Structure formats: C-alpha cells, structure tokens
Amino acid sequence: MDGSCGGRLVRTGEKGGDGVGNTKCGKGTKVVDIVDSRGIPLAIHVTAANHDEVKLIEPTLDRLQIPNKVPEHLIHDRAADSDPLRQRLSEERGIELVCPHRKSRKKPPTQDGRACRRYRHRYVVERTHSWFHNFRRTVIRYETTLDRFAGWIHLASALITMRQL
Template identity: 45%
Template structure:
C-alpha cells in the first residue's frame, strides 16, 4: 500500500512540546544491559501515521520505528492511562484560556462498521459495528468521548459518555436529536443540573419549549467533529482491533483536534 507523504500526521515542535511530558522516554535498565529504548516522539508520529492512513501496521514506512516497537508502546500508553491524562491536560489548558463554552453542549454518536473479528461490536440494520459517542461544547470542541457496541440505544449511553468527560465541569444544557427524547433521561440529567434539549419523537406529546429547541439548529457543530474524526481512516472501519486499541485511536484523534485548537491560541 503506497501512501503519499502528505497523508502523514506528524506533530509540530510546538504540539510536541505540549504533550511531551506525558510521553517521556523510558529509562535505561538499572543494570546498564540491553539496548536503549526508542524515543517516544518518532513512535507517536508513527502511530499517528497509522491513525491517519488506516494502513496495516506492517505497512508502516521505514522512516518510523519498527511496527512492533510502535504497537508495543501504543499498548503501554493505553494500559498506563497516558492518553487519558493527555486529554485531561489539554482540556485544562484550553479551559484556562477560556476556550470552552459549556452553556450549550451537543451529544451524538457515529457508527463505525466492524470487520474481521473486531471485538465489542453489535448488530444493527447497518451491519456489525461500534458507536463512538461524543460531546462537544458550544464551539464544537470535544469534551467527552466514549465507545460502545452499536446495539444499545444512544439514550442508554449518555451517562457513560458524561462520565468519560476530559474535565470535571458538567454542561448546562445537553442538546441531541430525537434519539435522546426521554422523560427518564430528562429527570436523571436534571438531578445533575443539566437541561436535556431534544426534539420530540413523532409518537410523543410535545414536551419541549420551542424557544429552547432553537439551539438544536446548531447541532452541526458535533457533526463537524465527526467529520474531522473521519479524516482519520483508522476510525472509519474497525479491522481486528481490540476494544482498548480502537478507543486509544479515538483518543489520539481527539488529541490532535485539541492540539490544533490549542496551537492556534498560543
């Protein structure tokens, strides 16, 4: 598989400086034996190449460390919670600069088809797949992400998605499509101080104030986030990916989105 150079996603020096403390290079063995472990920056760039192109690990170009080195380090970062901490840190930096607006937040899911033995998928009318649940702020910046089987209804995944927030602040209003029209969900979120705004399903009596529903017209902001994520071809189709590895790729996609915004602010 041949992929052009411009298809790669490599961090700029400024972006790397923002996340470098979390991807610190592994220490040498205390006995001095063995080869020194490869620096983290080229490994991260190699993983981002896989994320962007969707290519198999065996097609990783020679300009990056070996596929086994990149894949092994990727799994180490997942298991040790490095990617969770990176997203939390980027959220805090953007919040300190006043970049987040939690007055109106948007929630939705996108479907990712699962192929050849991917784990944790569900059968739907569209075939086997996984859901990526996400929440953005009023500016369209991601503030939470969660993955789940495609089978459960989205309304049952709202709390898990809120729990996966990058920060500790709750949205004032959560805006979704008709899939989120639920009296029970309205009550549960209200107990947390969150107003749920969603158009009523056709078989339901009108329960939403028309003035509040005007905010629904700005849901294109979360659709834009999913469009950004679909530029990362590894997130369009799941090919034999374990749950943790797939979610790690989703987190890296979110990291790139936040880094690009943070870089513009500096």
C-alpha cells in the first residue's frame, strides 16, 4: 500500500536494495576490511552478505590504496580456510594466509604451530570492527544503495584513522 504522510512518500514492502543478500539470520550487507598492525583500515570492500568470505579476500586486496605496501601475512578467521586460496595468495601475491584450520577439515594440515602463533594478533582486527560499531550508521544500514552505505563506511574509516594517528 502506498500513501502519503506529511509530505513524505510511504511504501510498505520487504527490505531490499542494492547489496542486500539473504543470510541465516535475515538480510544484510558484509563489510570486509584489511587493517595494519595498529588497527588502521587500509582497504574496505562492501558487498551483499550472501557471498563467501573466501571469495571476498582477493577483491579487498585489490582495493589497497598503497600498492607497494603489500602485507606479508594475512590473518583471518576459520572462514578463510581454503587450500586453493592459500596457494593463490602465496604464488601470485607473496602473502601467507594465517588462519586456523576448520574442525571438519579432511585434508592434512598445511600450517605448523609457528605460523598459527601469529593468529594471536587477530584481536587488532576485531578491535577495529568494534571501532566501526561506534558509528550507528555502520551498524544499522539505513541507506537503500550500496554506494551511500559504502560512503558512510569510508567516512568512519577516515575518522578511525584520524583518531589513531
């Protein structure tokens, strides 16, 4: 039902828009970021939430603004445990993927304990995610287009960068 309320157009309907995808918990948008050792965002990729995180790592690496500052190690959670991704990152980009293996992994492990010790620095990434949650517009998506939402995410990352420098 469409109507008018105080000069505003009112529409009833399902949540949707550009970059909204179905998940187990409903609909949403996924923000993938790369941060440095201090937690400053270096690259951000915003997409629908129904995409696999394994497929979003390489487009996020392509968005790095400083081409000569390629990370040596990429610390990620269990969602990135993929042997083809590890091989592509190491051969094409020279990046070692550091993430624990999934518990349901059938193949033999590819990392020893030395590489997984770097995983203890994952808190830096999670801390940056909590900094993003200090901005209400990045937690709840009010915008109907993906470009506007990405603009708010980039504004929040600029503010986070200014606070940390």
